[in-house]
Amino acid sequence: MIARGTFGIVDAAIAERIAAIAGADNCSRARAERELHSVDQSMHPPSLPDIVVWARSAAQVSEIMRLANANRIPVTAWGVGTSIEGNPIPLHGGILLSFERMNEIVAIHDEDFQVTVQPGIGYKDLNETLARYGLFFPPDPGANATIGGMIANNAAGIRTVKYGATRDNVLALQIVLADGRIIRTGSRSVKQSSGYDLAHLITGSEGTLALVTEATLKLAPITQHNIAVQAVFDQVADAVDAVVAVRGSGLDPVALEFIDSHMAAMMNSSPNVSLAESPQLFMEFHAAHAETLERTMAFIREICQDLGATQVLATADNKERLALWYARHHVFESFQRLHPGQRAYLNDVAVPISAYPDLIACIDELRIESGLPAYLLGHAGDGNIHIIFPFDDEAEYRIVDAMNARVVEKAIELGGTATGEHGVGMGKVDFMAAEHGEALELMRQIKDVFDPRGILNPGKIFGA
Ligand SMILES: Cc1cc2nc3c(=O)[nH]c(=O)nc-3n(C[C@H](O)[C@H](O)[C@H](O)COP(=O)(O)OP(=O)(O)OC[C@H]3O[C@@H](n4cnc5c(N)ncnc54)[C@H](O)[C@@H]3O)c2cc1C
Numbered sequence: 001m002i003a004r005g006t007f008g009i010v011d012a013a014i015a016e017r018i019a020a021i022a023g024a025d026n027c028s029r030a031r032a033e034r035e036l037h038s039v040d041q042s043m044h045p046p047s048l049p050d051i052v053v054w055a056r057s058a059a060q061v062s063e064i065m066r067l068a069n070a071n072r073i074p075v076t077a078w079g080v081g082t083s084i085e086g087n088p089i090p091l092h093g094g095i096l097l098s099f100e101r102m103n104e105i106v107a108i109h110d111e112d113f114q115v116t117v118q119p120g121i122g123y124k125d126l127n128e129t130l131a132r133y134g135l136f137f138p139p140d141p142g143a144n145a146t147i148g149g150m151i152a153n154n155a156a157g158i159r160t161v162k163y164g165a166t167r168d169n170v171l172a173l174q175i176v177l178a179d180g181r182i183i184r185t186g187s188r189s190v191k192q193s194s195g196y197d198l199a200h201l202i203t204g205s206e207g208t209l210a211l212v213t214e215a216t217l218k219l220a221p222i223t224q225h226n227i228a229v230q231a232v233f234d235q236v237a238d239a240v241d242a243v244v245a246v247r248g249s250g251l252d253p254v255a256l257e258f259i260d261s262h263m264a265a266m267m268n269s270s271p272n273v274s275l276a277e278s279p280q281l282f283m284e285f286h287a288a289h290a291e292t293l294e295r296t297m298a299f300i301r302e303i304c305q306d307l308g309a310t311q312v313l314a315t316a317d318n319k320e321r322l323a324l325w326y327a328r329h330h331v332f333e334s335f336q337r338l339h340p341g342q343r344a345y346l347n348d349v350a351v352p353i354s355a356y357p358d359l360i361a362c363i364d365e366l367r368i369e370s371g372l373p374a375y376l377l378g379h380a381g382d383g384n385i386h387i388i389f390p391f392d393d394e395a396e397y398r399i400v401d402a403m404n405a406r407v408v409e410k411a412i413e414l415g416g417t418a419t420g421e422h423g424v425g426m427g428k429v430d431f432m433a434a435e436h437g438e439a440l441e442l443m444r445q446i447k448d449v450f451d452p453r454g455i456l457n458p459g460k461i462f463g464a
Pocket of ligand 1: 119154
């Protein structure tokens with residue numbers, strides 16, 4: 001066996017053994033295929049795997065892991081590569097194990113509001129099928145991410161304020177350990193108090209502890225009546241007060257999004273979008289009865305106006321509702337319109353809601369100091385914020401990278417976290433010690449128990 005540093009590599013003999021396990025049609029050492037799987041949607045540099053393998057079953061994954069473990073070959077799992085922190089980049093080469101071809105629905109337990117799936121199914125594809133049962137899987141990261149990738153990153157999204165992140169919607173997992181053992185953890189009971197909660201430890205572990213080969217998930221009923229609300233404020237602090245008041249009202253928003261004046265101006269570059277260029281909230285509420293939503297609409301208007309909203313648009317009209325969300329969902333297109341040819345550095349932090357104004361003040365300071373634009377939007381209902389920094393070249397990249405670091409440090413200082421939903425990947429490694437202190441060493445020890453030879457997605461969460 002040939003070695004790369006302390007890791008083994010996939011030479012011709014190992015490649016042949018992998019092909020014997022997975023089938024020749026499910027393996028590729030072609031440069032083009034390796035390049036396609038060398039980078040995610042982030043600005044982190046690519047790194048080529050030695051081989052791309054498409055898994056078809058847990059039994060195959062188990063055999064591949066046994067072979068990789070014996071030869072200390074790195075194995076990096078791949079959903080569809082939509083991560084934005086370098087999470088699935090195979091930093092140390094080795095086997096890139098794609099789950100795209102394990103994309104079946106195993107069982108729909110509609111009477112229990114649950115589904116069991118293979119990890120490679122896209123959540124949007126899953127929801128298309130579940131709609132026939134009046135059900136859906138609520139976490140919604142935007143791109144058609146796979147369930148395996150969402151579990152590994154503990155992905156979240158606009159609806160997290162009501163339904164929680166992916167972790168809150170995972171009941172049970174089938175996993176394959178680094179040594180090839182196939183384990184089931186969790187159960188189909190929504191209440192579980194039985195021993196260590198391994199299913200939720202695996203969730204958010206970015207493929208560094210085990211590989212997910214099957215997942216049982218919680219579902220929610222699709223409600224018939226929806227309203228969208230846009231509330232515009234002069235001051236960020238007023239918008240934040242409204243976030244707290246709406247959450248405290250018991251009205252249970254499905255979405256509660258903050259958009260700063262710079263972001264509103266950027267969104268206006270999309271066709272047919274004309275937002276007030278001020279801090280504002282986009283909200284959505286669902287209910288089983290139209291009358292409930294009428295009362296909600298009146299109450300929300302009152303709350304926002306009492307807190308100084310200069311404009312409140314509340315609509316049950318589906319066309320108007322979708323038009324409002326169109327602007328929010330097409331942020332990256334508006335970025336490209338406003339900054340043609342430039343790249344986007346995307347920040348992701350989360351703080352307690354009361355700390356939102358302090359965090360935003362810090363970003364305002366950085367904007368003034370650097371003279372560079374920064375656009376803010378956030379899942380304000382759960383304290384998550386994203387900043388988009390445009391950059392042109394290496395010199396600007398270094399400036400926005402330093403701005404990102406200042407924001408992350410500020411979020412941690414305010415009692416928050418370096419990442420609300422994108423995960424640690426490569427981009428947040430340097431902040432782990434500041435955020436977790438001694439707990440980071442305990443995490444390292446847990447990693448050693450699951451993966452003593454360090455072959456699962458090496459270089460992530462803990463760095464080199
Ligand atoms: C335009 C855009 C918008 C986005 N918006 C959001 C958002 O609002 N919220 C959010 O949370 N994220 C968002 N993301 C990030 C991304 O979509 C999510 O992190 C998503 O969960 C990644 O899923 P994936 O299938 O692409 O996984 P990948 O990127 O392929 O992999 C993600 C991680 O999961 C691991 N992995 C994959 N499959 C398995 C498996 N079966 N077992 C173990 N580990 C596995 C990989 O090794 C990697 O560490 C966005 C991305 C884009 C491009």
